[in-house]
Amino acid sequence: MPVMQIELLKSDALGRIEIVTDGDQSWIRRDIRPARFGMRWIARKAAAREARVLTILAGVDGVPQLLAWDEGLLERSFMAGAPMQQAQPRNPDYFRQAHRLLKRLRGLGVVHNDLAKEPNWLLRDDGRPGIVDFQLAWHSRKRGRLFRLLAREDLRHLLKHKRSYCPDALTPVERGLLARRSWIASGWRATGKRVYKFVARRVFGYWDNEGKGRVRR
Ligand SMILES: Nc1ncnc2c1ncn2[C@@H]1O[C@H](COP(=O)(O)OP(=O)(O)O)[C@@H](O)[C@H]1O
Ligand SMILES: [Mg+2]
Structure with a gap:
């Protein structure tokens, strides 16, 4: 048995x-x-x-x-594959499909909110992307201003990973999106990150995701 x-x-x-x-x-x-x-x-x-x-x-x-x-x-x-920091996806198709996946989530009224972390992205054995860890995700039927902003943040995080692993495949529009920083990102830099580090160190005893993959903010 x-x-x-x-x-x-x-x-x-x-x-x-x-x-x-x-x-x-x-x-x-x-x-x-x-x-x-x-x-x-x-x-x-x-x-x-x-x-x-x-x-x-x-x-x-x-x-x-x-x-x-x-x-x-x-x-x-279970999705067979490896997390991004290990698998290092360098095929532009991966990022195209990941972008499509984000659009699909957005269409269903879901933003993920934790996609800066490489361990939440998988490169599946068939070459396609996977997303895990929906603990911080948000669902909204109305898809208002805040929702659209958060969806753009999800996309920006994907593009940062693309810039690391597949920079030549970034389109001019994508470069533009990366260059424009939303108030969420600037606010995060100014205060959020400090608070997060404090909480993560004091409460969780770590901040950098236990050295498992970079966190791109
Ligand atoms: N469905 C899944 N298929 C394959 N691997 C997974 C799956 N869910 C999680 N993992 C792996 O486990 C790790 C931790 O899971 P995750 O949901 O991100 O937990 P946490 O909230 O603690 O970060 C992920 O980074 C990923 O490598
Ligand atoms: Mg995770």
Whole structure:
């Protein structure tokens, strides 16, 4: 009889991320039960948010499918591949498809809000992009001004990664978008980053994503 195997991918104050394998099936589990006391409430909120957003994105190729969300355990489908910082995508097609994926999310009223982090981007084994980690994502039916601004920030983060791995493929329009800094980005630079570093150091005990990939702001 096959035995369920669990491989730990990541562990922090908000819980653990594991690959669970049962026979020939694999999936990804976010377990927030071991979240540090005092962080449980935040961990629960964030996981519930991820579950809600993944429900809206059901059927979209390039994001995990929600398999289960049961008060503490969130299970989502596994996408075979490697995170961006490891896979270093240098094919312009990757970035074209990633842009299309962002448009798809936007069309469904979803912004991700954490795409500066390379570990949240995957290069899948078939060469196509994947996006994970919807804990900070936002869904809005109306897609008002703030939504459009955040969607543009998602795109700017993608373009920053493109500038790192595939600079020659940047179009003039994309360069223009990178050159124009939104008030969110400037505000972030001025205050947000300092607050974030403080919180991350004090509460989480890290700030740079444990050295796993750069965070482009
Ligand atoms: N569905 C998935 N398929 C493949 N790898 C995944 C999947 N979900 C997460 N991962 C891997 O696990 C890592 C951590 O997952 P993530 O959801 O980003 O957790 P966290 O919120 O702790 O950053 C990701 O950076 C990615 O490498
Ligand atoms: Mg992540």
